[in-house]
Amino acid sequence: MQVNNINLINFRNYENLSLDFSPNINMIIGQNGQGKTNIVEAVHFLSFAKSFRTNKDKEVINFECNTSYIKSIVTNEADENKIDIKISKDSKKAINVDNVPISKISDLMGIINVVVFSPEDTKIVSDSPIYRRNFMDKEISQIRPVYYNLLLDYNKTLNNKNTLLKSQNIDMIMLDIYDEQLADIIEKIITYRDTFIKTISEIAKETHYIISSKKENLLIEYKSNLKSSIKSDILSELKDARAEDIRHTVSTKGIHKDDIILKIGDIDIRKYGSQGQKKTATISLKLSEIELIHNMKKEYPIVILDDIFSELDITRRMMLVEKLYNIQTFITTTEKIDINKDIKYFEVKDRNVLV
Structure with missing residues (x-):
């Protein structure tokens, strides 16, 4: 390219x-x-x-x-x-x-x-889950543009649900409709995310092993906010969380709460990794983006x-x-x-x- x-x-x-x-x-x-x-x-x-x-x-x-x-x-x-x-x-x-x-x-x-390396990238490893979700969403959208449309649909439906939860008189029938729509979208998004993490984890593990002078093994795991990736189970979880949603006036379950866990051996890098380990892990992740695109598109x-x-x-x-x-x-x-x-x-x- x-x-x-x-x-x-x-x-x-x-x-x-x-x-x-x-x-x-x-x-x-x-x-x-x-x-x-x-x-x-x-x-x-x-x-x-x-x-x-x-x-x-x-x-x-x-x-x-x-x-x-x-x-x-x-x-x-x-x-x-x-x-x-x-x-x-x-x-x-x-x-x-x-x-x-x-x-x-x-x-x-x-x-x-396009893959961007910037000083802000260390936030993927060091900071809150939103940076890791953004990393994941951006990369999947590049190789599977339909995923980007799923995210738009999810965010629109989630915003509608949250608006309803903040209203004085909550229409429970509309909540059922929104949860049904969300469960359908979530099932598809989880499948994309799980496949992506499994794929990039293998690439990043090999890349990190090389650039750490064969001293470290990098592990990447997808941490879903939901227990299942099956629509019917997802819908049950959303309904089980309804009382808490109403109490907090916001959706407490969904893919907007997902995270990625990065480890060197058994060490959670975000919590316990050194600055050098975080920097090397960040480079490994970004280089893995490049290789993943090459593997999928057959060009860099x-x-x-x-x-x-x-x-x-x-x-x-x-x-x-x-x-x-x-x-x-x-x-x-x-x-x-x-x-x-x-x-x-x-x-x-x-x-x-x-x-």
Whole structure:
């Protein structure tokens, strides 16, 4: 997979920027605040139609404007596609693929796949379950776009149920309807999540063993909030939790409470792992994302390394670069780094990019 070029109009601090990219390593150099991450943020938009830095699309629009545009030619083994994304303050996002409007973001997902490494990634290992769920949901959606639609349906139904639970007079018949709908969606989501964790666990175990110098075994387990993955059992659990739901005025059971457990041997990394172990486990997870996509799609995703080299020692840097050989990679950094590879350099300064 490859992003051949990109044109940004009124995107962040760029009024009009056009760049052609190398199929290998693209190193974007600049001091903090100059706009180097804005470029890779736009690359990420081509896969997910959203930023990896903010949940608010309007933040990417130049503050003096009402609309921004991202235009690109991308290629994968099967095809070449023209992607145009329009982001407006006053209307919904508009996405065109080969000049044809698409109504669902899931129709964009999978044209190209993007894996991002950023300093925030350590939160997957160290922080609350929401970071691990987001990691899991984003990755599954890339390889199975239908999963993204299931998440949208689940969140919409869950919000409807929660609104009902907060009302003065709860309609029990409507609660039954929502629980029936949720049980059907949950059964499908659990199946996707369980399969994903089993698959990536095997890849991550092997990857981590190598990059820890054959000293550690990484184990990844899916921890569901529900006891069963069968619809009828799920529905029973939802109904059994109803009294508690009404008391708390919120749904207490469901896949929005799931988690992933990461262990080195018998040690829960989140609770007891050292900073070095957490960092290595994070790299193992992200590298496993790349291999999983390659196994499923038979081609490698595009990789973004956003300001992570300053977080890594020289050994981890070189290991990471070796792993990404022959994969289109975007590296943002504050200083030029010599990694003895075929590199195209971009220097960002005062809203200008020098090639």
